[in-house]
Amino acid sequence: MMDAAPRHIIDWVGSQILPHEGHVRACLRRARISRDDVEDIIQEAYCRLASLTSVDHIVSPRAYFLTVAKNIALAHLRRARIVHMESMDEIERFDVLSDDPSPEQIISGRAELARLQTLISSLPDRCRRIFVMRRVEGLPQKEIARILGLSETTIENDAAKGLRLIMRAISSDDKRSRSRKEARRDAGIQRN
Amino acid sequence: MPASSETSEQIEAAAAIWAMKDRPLSAEDEAELREWLSGDTRRRGALLRAQATLSSLDRAQALGPGERWEGPKPLVPVRLSRRDLLIASGAASGLSAAGLAGFFLGRHNDKMTTAIGEIRHLPMSDGSVATINTDSSIQVDMTAERRVVDLVRGEAWFKVAKNKKRPFIVVAGMARVQAVGTAFSVRRLDDRTEVQVTEGTVKAWQEGGDKPPIWLNAGDTAVLTPQGHVTRNHAPQAIEDALAWRDGQIALTGQSLGAAAAEYNRYNQTKIVIEDPELAGEHLLGRFNADDPEGFSDAIATAFDADVRHVDKTIYIGKKN
Numbered sequence: 410m411m412d413a414a415p416r417h418i419i420d421w422v423g424s425q426i427l428p429h430e431g432h433v434r435a436c437l438r439r440a441r442i443s444r445d446d447v448e449d450i451i452q453e454a455y456c457r458l459a460s461l462t463s464v465d466h467i468v469s470p471r472a473y474f475l476t477v478a479k480n481i482a483l484a485h486l487r488r489a490r491i492v493h494m495e496s497m498d499e500i501e502r503f504d505v506l507s508d509d510p511s512p513e514q515i516i517s518g519r520a521e522l523a524r525l526q527t528l529i530s531s532l533p534d535r536c537r538r539i540f541v542m543r544r545v546e547g548l549p550q551k552e553i554a555r556i557l558g559l560s561e562t563t564i565e566n567d568a569a570k571g572l573r574l575i576m577r578a579i580s581s582d583d584k585r586s587r588s589r590k591e592a593r594r595d596a597g598i599q600r601n
Numbered sequence: 602m603p604a605s606s607e608t609s610e611q612i613e614a615a616a617a618i619w620a621m622k623d624r625p626l627s628a629e630d631e632a633e634l635r636e637w638l639s640g641d642t643r644r645r646g647a648l649l650r651a652q653a654t655l656s657s658l659d660r661a662q663a664l665g666p667g668e669r670w671e672g673p674k675p676l677v678p679v680r681l682s683r684r685d686l687l688i689a690s691g692a693a694s695g696l697s698a699a700g701l702a703g704f705f706l707g708r709h710n711d712k713m714t715t716a717i718g719e720i721r722h723l724p725m726s727d728g729s730v731a732t733i734n735t736d737s738s739i740q741v742d743m744t745a746e747r748r749v750v751d752l753v754r755g756e757a758w759f760k761v762a763k764n765k766k767r768p769f770i771v772v773a774g775m776a777r778v779q780a781v782g783t784a785f786s787v788r789r790l791d792d793r794t795e796v797q798v799t800e801g802t803v804k805a806w807q808e809g810g811d812k813p814p815i816w817l818n819a820g821d822t823a824v825l826t827p828q829g830h831v832t833r834n835h836a837p838q839a840i841e842d843a844l845a846w847r848d849g850q851i852a853l854t855g856q857s858l859g860a861a862a863a864e865y866n867r868y869n870q871t872k873i874v875i876e877d878p879e880l881a882g883e884h885l886l887g888r889f890n891a892d893d894p895e896g897f898s899d900a901i902a903t904a905f906d907a908d909v910r911h912v913d914k915t916i917y918i919g920k921k922n
Contacts, residue, residue, distance in 0.1 A: 411624070411626050411631055412648075413638075413645050413646075413649035414645075414649050414652075419649065419652045420656045420660075422656075423654065423655075423657035423660065424657060424660060424848070427650075427657055428657075448608075448610070449643060451646075452609050452643035452644075452646040453642060453643055454646065455646030455647065455650045456642045456643060456644075456645045456649070458649060459645050459648075459649040465890070468888065526724060529658070544655065544658060544659075550623055565621065568621040569614065569617035569618040569620075569621050572651060572654065573613060575658070576613075576617075576651065576654050579654065579657075
C-alpha cells in the first residue's frame with residue numbers, strides 16, 4: 410500500500426478528524442499527560458483510524474476520535490511504572506457522548522478552511538514557494554529543483570517542513586478549539 | 602504501541618517527507634515506504650495525519666491547480682510558536698507575504714456555478730467564504746461600498762468577514778439578506794426564499810415590498826415569499842440538520858420517505874422514485890451521504906422490507922409483491 414489508508418479514509422480524516430485534534434490534545438494535556446506522551450497518543454490514535462475501512466457508522470467523528478485517544482491514553486497510563494491516579498480520573502471523566510460540537514463549533518470548522526489558506530500564505534518565504542509549487546501548481550520535485558536552482562533534497566526538505574508547520578498550526582490547542590462547555594468549566598460555572 | 606525509542610517528532614518529520622513525495626512512488630520508494638510503515642505503529646498514524654492535512658488543504662483551496670484563488674488572502678496573524686519556527690529555521694526569512702501574489706495568480710472570477718451533486722467552497726477577496734450547494738449559481742460583485750452576492754439559483758452558506766463599512770448583501774430574486782460579520786445560508790426556491798442564520802445577526806427584507814425588514818439572530822430561520830409574507834422560527838437544531846449538506850450529508854429528522862427522496866434527487870443524477878404512496882409516507886431518522894442514492898435505497902429496502910429496482914438512472918422503490 411502506498412498510502413497510510415484508502416483515499417476516502419484520508420479525506421474523511423482530513424475533513425472530520427483533523428479539526429478536532431486541538432480539542433483532543435487539550436483534553437489530554439488537562440489530564441497532565443506530558444507533551445511527548447500526547448504526541449505518541451495522537452500518532453497512535455491516527456494509526457487506529459488508518460485501519461478503518463468504512464466510516465459510515467461514525468456519527469460524531471469528534472466523539473469517536475476522543476474515545477480512541479482516551480483508550481490509548483488509559484493503556485499508556487496503566488503500563489507506566491507509576492500510575493497517576495489523577496490523570497486516570499481526569500481521562501475517565503472525558504465526556505465523550507455529551508461532547509458533540511455545538512453548531513458554532515461546526516462553523517468554526519468551516520472557518521478553519523479559510524484559515525488553512527492563510528496558513529500557507531504565512532509560511533517562511535522559500536518554504537512557501539516550494540510548498541505552493543508542489544501542492545497548488547502540482548509541479549514534480551525535479552522540475553522545482555530546476556526552476557529554483559536548488560537540490561532535490563532541499564526541495565524535499567522544504568516541502569516537508571512547510572507541511573509540518575501547517576500541521577503544527579492546525580493542531581495548536583488554542584482557544585479556537587475549546588468548547589464553550591470547557592470554557593464554562595474552567596471558569597468554574599458548572600451547572601447541576 | 603511504540604516499538605522503538607524513536608521520538609514522535611522524528612516520526613513526524615519522516616512522515617511529512619513521505620507525504621510530500623511525488624505520486625505514484627517509484628518502485629524503490631514504495632518498497633522503502635512499506636518497510637518503514639511495518640516498523641513502529643506510530644508511523645502509519647503520522648503518515649495518515651500528514652496525508653489528511655494535505656487532503657484538507659486541497660479541500661480548503663477547493664481547487665485543482667490554477668482554479669479560483671481570488672489572489673492571496675489578507676494576511677491575518679497566525680501564531681506559530683518558537684518551536685514551530687525552529688523547524689523552519691532553514692528558511693528563516695520571517696512571515697513575509699511578499700512575492701505571494703506571483704504564486705496565487707488567480708483570475709478574479711465573480712461567478713460560480715455548481716453541477717448536481719457538487720459542493721464548492723469559494724473564498725472571496727474580502728475574506729468571506731461562500732459554500733455553494735448542489736445545482737446552484739452565485740454572482741459576486743465587490744465594490745468599495747458594498748459586497749453583493751446574487752444568488753441566481755439554489756443555495757449557499759456564507760461566512761462573512763466583518764466590515765461595517767461594506768455591507769454584505771445577498772440578493773435572491775426580490776428577497777434581500779444583509780449581514781455585517783455573520784454566518785448564514787440562503788436558499789432560493791420557486792415560490793419562496795429561505796434564510797437560516799448560524800451566527801450573528803442578519804437583516805432580511807423583500808425588495809419593493811411595504812413590510813419593514815426583520816432581524817434574525819443565530820438559530821433563526823425565515824421564509825420570505827414574493828407576496829411579502831415573512832415567517833420566522835427559532836430552531837437551532839433544525840438549522841444544523843438542514844445545513845448537513847456542507848458535510849456532503851443529508852440529515853433526516855423524521856421527514857417522510859417521499860421528502861427524503863426529493864432531497865436525494867437534488868444532489869444526484871440518479872433519481873429515486875417511491876412508487877408506493879404508503880411507503881412514501883413512512884418516516885426516517887439519520888444522516889446519510891448525499892452522493893450515495895444506491896446505499897440510501899438499500900437502507901430503505903432493509904428498513905421497510907421494500908423492493909428496489911434499478912432502471913437506467915432511476916431507482917424505483919416499491920412494495921414487495
